[in-house]
Amino acid sequence: MKFCSNCASPVSLSVPPGDHLPRFVCANCGTIHYENPRIIAGCVIEHEGKILLCKRAIEPRHGFWTIPAGFMENGESVQQAAAREAMEEALAHVRIGSLLAVVNVLRAHQVHIMFRATLTQPSFGIGPESLESQLYAEAEIPWPELAFLSVEFALRRYLDDRAKGREQLHFRDIDWRDGKPVMTDGDSQ
Amino acid sequence: MKFCSNCASPVSLSVPPGDHLPRFVCANCGTIHYENPRIIAGCVIEHEGKILLCKRAIEPRHGFWTIPAGFMENGESVQQAAAREAMEEALAHVRIGSLLAVVNVLRAHQVHIMFRATLTQPSFGIGPESLESQLYAEAEIPWPELAFLSVEFALRRYLDDRAKGREQLHFRDIDWRDGKPVMTDGDSQ
Ligand SMILES: [Zn+2]
Numbered sequence: 001m002k003f004c005s006n007c008a009s010p011v012s013l014s015v016p017p018g019d020h021l022p023r024f025v026c027a028n029c030g031t032i033h034y035e036n037p038r039i040i041a042g043c044v045i046e047h048e049g050k051i052l053l054c055k056r057a058i059e060p061r062h063g064f065w066t067i068p069a070g071f072m073e074n075g076e077s078v079q080q081a082a083a084r085e086a087m088e089e090a091l092a093h094v095r096i097g098s099l100l101a102v103v104n105v106l107r108a109h110q111v112h113i114m115f116r117a118t119l120t121q122p123s124f125g126i127g128p129e130s131l132e133s134q135l136y137a138e139a140e141i142p143w144p145e146l147a148f149l150s151v152e153f154a155l156r157r158y159l160d161d162r163a164k165g166r167e168q169l170h171f172r173d174i175d176w177r178d179g180k181p182v183m184t185d186g187d188s189q
Numbered sequence: 190m191k192f193c194s195n196c197a198s199p200v201s202l203s204v205p206p207g208d209h210l211p212r213f214v215c216a217n218c219g220t221i222h223y224e225n226p227r228i229i230a231g232c233v234i235e236h237e238g239k240i241l242l243c244k245r246a247i248e249p250r251h252g253f254w255t256i257p258a259g260f261m262e263n264g265e266s267v268q269q270a271a272a273r274e275a276m277e278e279a280l281a282h283v284r285i286g287s288l289l290a291v292v293n294v295l296r297a298h299q300v301h302i303m304f305r306a307t308l309t310q311p312s313f314g315i316g317p318e319s320l321e322s323q324l325y326a327e328a329e330i331p332w333p334e335l336a337f338l339s340v341e342f343a344l345r346r347y348l349d350d351r352a353k354g355r356e357q358l359h360f361r362d363i364d365w366r367d368g369k370p371v372m373t374d375g376d377s378q
């Protein structure tokens with residue numbers, strides 16, 4: 001951020017009175033420009049025992065596989081965002097179920113919120129942000145070709161819970177140090 | 190938003206190619222300025238059977254009671270944000286427990302994420318954003334003087350679960366139509 005979105009004057013980083021973190025502040029009009037984490041909403045979609053994955057047609061991670069997931073928009077719920085992403089990426093009508101995972105992706109300033117879901121119609125397709133969509137049996141999931149660590153986490157916990165006949169909620173923090181991911185799990189519930 | 194934060198040119202609302210929603214777009218440098226929901230992180234803190242509430246010293250809802258809660262910051266987890274708010278508003282060291290509530294506050298473009306928590310030290314105080322802090326027994330909670338609908342929801346579900354000896358996760362959407370709140374609950378889990 002270089003300029004004030006309210007008055008077009010240059011902004012500078014400083015800690016506002018009563019605050020404890022540096023913000024982009026406009027000396028001309030006084031506006032404080034806060035920046036906050038964004039929510040990625042997604043869902044693990046099961047149909048006839050298989051999991052629906054999409055091959056990404058966009059960066060980052062073009063050509064890798066993911067569950068439908070993307071930035072939550074203003075005016076929708078997290079659940080609606082997850083269902084919308086299923087429609088956009090896989091042309092899939094889904095029923096959103098229980099909450100599966102909350103993953104803090106610290107360096108990216110993101111919180112990934114993933115639900116369980118099922119198809120409400122036995123059809124799906126390839127949305128504009130996908131190269132392919134495919135139902136994978138558990139033994140066929142392309143683990144080395146998954147796009148994101150949070151997606152691998154959600155899928156592994158989903159399948160582990162399914163094998164145990166339960167639906168738990170799982171927490172993980174993903175940080176990045178010296179070029180390597182550092183992952184810390186919270187208690188499941 | 191009136192001006193581009195990257196180049197100071199005026200922005201205008203338009204739907205970018207491949208997108209489906211209007212965004213603030215800069216015709217000069219091409220930057221698309223996305224706006225997304227923000228996370229409010231908070232916690233219901235129990236100590237010796239009582240609930241810790243703070244009377245707000247700031248707007249909105251100055252003078253009303255709330256659980257510690259506030260905007261999540263970049264670089265922290267949702268759980269860290271909830272614990273930080275407990276420290277800032279009530280000078281309370283807390284241990285964050287299970288996830289209590291996820292509330293979509295649609296018109297405010299916010300998702301309220303509230304955890305259960307306990308004091309790790311038997312002391313608390315009055316932070317700069319609070320007028321008072323107080324432990325309330327269940328029968329003494331000032332329900333008509335609570336600051337936010339999401340706080341009332343979290344407290345009622347917390348106490349109901351406690352009475353039943355369980356810790357569930359609860360979902361609610363809060364929208365606003367014709368000047369009145371419209372609330373829709375999801376399945377608890
Ligand atoms: Zn300004």
Ligand SMILES: [Zn+2]
Nearest residue numbers: 193196215218
């Ligand atoms: Zn620009």
